[in-house]
Amino acid sequence: MASNHEEVKLFGIVGSPFVTRVDIALNLKGVQYKFVEEKWKSFSDTLIKYNPVYKKVPVLVHNEKPISESLVIIEYIDETWTPNSILPSDPYKRALARFWSKFIDDKSFSAVQKVAFTLDEKEREKHIEEMQASFQILENELTDKFFGGEEIGLVDITGAFIASWVPIIEEVIGLKLLTIEKFPKLYKWSQDFVNHQVVKEKLPNRETQVAKFKALYESLVASK
Amino acid sequence: MASNHEEVKLFGIVGSPFVTRVDIALNLKGVQYKFVEEKWKSFSDTLIKYNPVYKKVPVLVHNEKPISESLVIIEYIDETWTPNSILPSDPYKRALARFWSKFIDDKSFSAVQKVAFTLDEKEREKHIEEMQASFQILENELTDKFFGGEEIGLVDITGAFIASWVPIIEEVIGLKLLTIEKFPKLYKWSQDFVNHQVVKEKLPNRETQVAKFKALYESLVASK
Structure with a gap:
């Protein structure tokens, strides 16, 4: 469960369909977050530090812990913030x-x-x-x-x-x-x-x- | 949670690495199941009925409900049978x-x-x-x-x-x-x-x- 003191950042590129997925999931949960805009083919050192394996967006960083791959991020969001379930319970x-x-x-x-x-x-x-x-x-x-x-x-x-x-x-x-x-x-x-x-x-x-x-x-x- | 009266079948091919994953996951949970051997490139009508989209093994059938794709099956197994968690809880x-x-x-x-x-x-x-x-x-x-x-x-x-x-x-x-x-x-x-x-x-x-x-x-x- 998420605490009240938390920092949520989404490293992304506007228009990327994988990033949009995460934007929608966070919005559905009512999570406040900071969108950090990256540049296509010229990713920041921070992005590469957070996703050294694939070096791509989206990366969600929750209280300094990075998560990559849009579907993995969405399941994390669903398990971390309770309201409006993204996956069914059954x-x-x-x-x-x-x-x-x-x-x-x-x-x-x-x-x-x-x-x-x-x-x-x-x-x-x-x-x-x-x-x-x-x-x-x-x-x-x-x-x-x-x-x-x-x-x-x-x-x-x-x-x-x-x-x-x-x-x-x-x-x-x-x-x-x-x-x-x-x-x-x-x-x-x-x-x-x-x-x-x-x-x-x-x-x-x-x-x-x-x-x-x-x-x-x-x-x-x-x-x- | 699984009930006591249940039927678990795994449609597979011995030697398929995707099928072996499911065998291991079921064994880890101590689930009794029937292995239904399929033939490579000559799948049974039953298999095709259960997995019409991909027409491939493994398919897990739990009380007549079919599930395909090895990693999807493993998460289902982990959520259905409690002992020996496959995924961490955090x-x-x-x-x-x-x-x-x-x-x-x-x-x-x-x-x-x-x-x-x-x-x-x-x-x-x-x-x-x-x-x-x-x-x-x-x-x-x-x-x-x-x-x-x-x-x-x-x-x-x-x-x-x-x-x-x-x-x-x-x-x-x-x-x-x-x-x-x-x-x-x-x-x-x-x-x-x-x-x-x-x-x-x-x-x-x-x-x-x-x-x-x-x-x-x-x-x-x-x-x-």
Whole structure:
């Protein structure tokens, strides 16, 4: 249990989907924390000291104790601050939440990333299929408002990039990836998720992210 | 908490390092279970019904409820059966255990697998370096008898393949990978681990595994 005298810092980069997960989890718990902005490919010595193995963000530092890897951090947050459980209490439901969270990380994340950064159209088509196959599995799994039931939980937070990143990719590249016609339940989930107060407060500014990704994408096209 | 009337089945393949993890975790807890042997590349309809997403072993079925993914299963086992904790109770120590367990899965496992199945010597040398780099990080982390302290825990169980598989690869291919000279602490750990009563009872028969891997390796060489 957390004490009253505590210092919580999150080392991150605004716009990183892994960092956003931790922002949302901390906000859901009502934890006050300091966001320490790092620079992509030029991490501070402090960050490297805290995460010498992977040298990447996010790193949560709670009373000088560092924790890395977004899903590990989220379980730590859930076990440390009591209100608004992120994982269910029943062991079987916890196992299912961990399974689907891992599924999203293993199957959807890399596919979405490849869709965003592949210029070759045929190649990209293959990645879109792979991504949509994972979306279809998630669509079939979704029976409530959120994966966590009526409130957001581990699976929703892990999938934050589907709700917030995918529309940015759609806008910049001019694709339709997560439509209401193809994935009615997952599309509605994405809307409910980004409009959830706890999430909305922590999502990076959309216009800034669109501009950032547009610049990156155009530099990719130019260097092709 | 588990009731007295329960049915526990483990769908697996003898020799699979992911299945062995679950065998060890169940044995550590003293859980009685039925091992249902599956066939590699020819899984039963029951297995596919229980794990339709990945169609692979291990699957633990507890009172008809299936759970997949070895690390998810191990956390379920730890939360369901009380004796002999697999994860520490302190949230920070739990986070560290999950971090190192994930590290072994992400960094050591694929490297060991590539060392075992790469025939090109130059290519293999690269994989050996990668594998030994991950071993060096684990060597530096090891301060007690086991990663879990005086008793085995999550990180030890995740790393079971390092202690049991790597010596088989060494024997069949004729390499020295995990030596007492290069990794004194990790080597001693591997010995303590395979000789731990709970582990010893569940490790697949060494001669059978050597023969299996030898046959597989020779068929690889022949088809080169």
